[in-house]
Amino acid sequence: MSYANAEELLAAIQPESGGTEVRDPATGEVVGRVAEATVAELDAAIDTARASQPGWDALGHEERKRLLNAAADNIEANAEALAELLSREQGKPLNGPNARFEVGGAAAWLRAATAYEVEPEVVVDDGETHAVKHYRALGVIGAIGPWNWPMMISIWQLAPSLRMGNTVVMKPSEYTPLSVLALGHVLNQVLPAGVLQVIAGGREVGERLAAHPEIDKVMFTGSTRTGKAIIRSSADTVKRLTLELGGNDAGVVLPDADPAAIAEGLFWGAFINTGQTCAALKRLYVPESIYDQVCQALVEVAAKMPMGPGLEEQNVLGPLQNKAQYEIVADLVKDAVDSGATVLLGANPDEQATGNFYPTTLIGDIDPGNRLVTEEQFGPALPIIKVKDVEEAIEHANALEVGLGASVWSADRAKAAEVASRLQAGTVWINSHGTIDPRVPFGGAKQSGYGLEFGLDGLKALAQPQIING
Structure with missing residues (x-):
């Protein structure tokens, strides 16, 4: 029937x-x-x-x-x-x-x-x-x-x-x-x-x-x-x-990456299902040489994505599923802002609005030890961490006790694969994040x-x- x-x-x-x-x-x-x-x-x-x-x-x-x-x-x-x-x-x-x-x-x-x-x-x-x-x-x-x-x-x-x-x-x-x-x-x-x-x-x-x-x-x-x-x-x-x-997946951008070319992939890696995905990109490490360009490219993509009630056909982002998760996201973003991090987009929820809508949020200039980086936010907020080089990015990416997924973004696939082999995660994607396939085994590392x-x-x-x- x-x-x-x-x-x-x-x-x-x-x-x-x-x-x-x-x-x-x-x-x-x-x-x-x-x-x-x-x-x-x-x-x-x-x-x-x-x-x-x-x-x-x-x-x-x-x-x-x-x-x-x-x-x-x-x-x-x-x-x-x-x-x-x-x-x-x-x-x-x-x-x-x-x-x-x-x-x-x-x-x-x-x-x-x-x-x-x-x-x-x-x-x-x-x-x-x-x-x-x-x-x-x-x-x-x-x-x-x-x-x-x-x-x-x-x-x-x-x-x-x-x-x-x-x-x-x-x-x-x-x-x-x-x-x-x-x-x-x-x-x-x-x-x-x-x-x-x-x-x-x-x-x-x-x-x-x-x-x-x-x-x-x-x-x-x-x-x-x-x-x-x-x-x-x-x-x-x-x-x-x-x-x-739980996952708190890291993304590592290499210096040769094209910010405009990877921006939409980064966005959906982080914000699929409004960030409510175990293997979503939840912390992004970007070398200082292209940091500003990556941040700007992400802002341009994210700002165009409509958020609203799911039954309205134009929307591609929705609410947090429950109020408890909304409060977690709001608390972590507030902690980042209070610490002096830069709000690139969002972080300004309408507390009077109906529904558990938290705006699409990008946070830059954030300390790698901030709670928004080290704790899984599970919502529409992405911290973008500036690093000196790839070695620092790998060190930070591997520093947490979780390792569900990770990603490497580069114009050089061989170089990206070498970096991927050093990341402690069950799956490492190259130039995408969270793209699962029923033919490809999937499982986590560490906790x-x-x-x-x-x-x-x-x-x-x-x-x-x-x-x-x-």
Whole structure:
């Protein structure tokens, strides 16, 4: 079944009465209501997932691939209703690399999970020893998602899990439950009953999911602090974990870069989803020889990008999804300004305005130890730090305890690759930032988490390797 608009889709997932209101971060209007599950209801869902898993696994790879591709078709058939709901709940505009882009990405990543063959691998066959590695389903996967890319990151978690024969119990963020409930509803029009269950709930439900003895692996995207709590809660049952945690990604501009040529790439690297992206560019190191030119080029690009309510087609930047995140961004920018940093653009929010809108902000002449540089702002504010040379930039880039992504910007690809090899990050991009691809493995370094997602590596991470020797 396809839905003509978000209202029709909401009617299919909302409780008939009661529930918790979810509000649009752009307007404050009620988007819909969600029925929050109890811990007992979560336990029942996990029991259902456990009972459903052997039958799902027994279907085999080819039938699971067929069903996942059919589920992707259903996402596409409901794309506009999903995008409209996502825009209203999360705040991101329909256009640009935002709501319609995210829904399209959800379908694409679901299809990507079917694009690889996961065959047994002969490890040794020398006439005396014959050892073969197989990849078996783990069982039941607990998936805990964030509020910034709620649909697409849910797919990153559930698609490889289902492909490998696991069943999934998913808990969305309390800030964006409707988007994920709607996505689950669309998928479950195709998938067998009990294979995928979305359980909206609060902190107690999340903690129970992470610690539950019948959950075989937890996939989590979110803050490093919460990731550490999940590690502790998973210890008693030695759960497998894939954790994509906080990032404070550095960008390093080399002296030979053309400021005008890289400005738009730098902007979208930093401000995609209004800066609310784990692997966004969050601190930019620029050599003093071209510092002023890079700052000016960025200001010219950023000043042209319209910000406003997501359902207005012209906008490409939206509000912060929640007031708590707005306050974090505002506090960090205020600290930078109070320290004497230069406001190149923005930093002047209208406190009386409706919605969690923080203006596109560029901050220059900032100390590398300022909190706006060393703490993840997760919003539309970019500090631009002046450095003497590349060595100083590398030192600052590697100084923090996180390392999700990084980027190098240069006209000389070989030189950029050499610098990239010295940056401590799970992914380093050259002349772009945050451009992920479902074929390319993705995961963090240091306290930005561990485990790989995407591609064949991501599929194997949702399986138990078994060696048959003999």
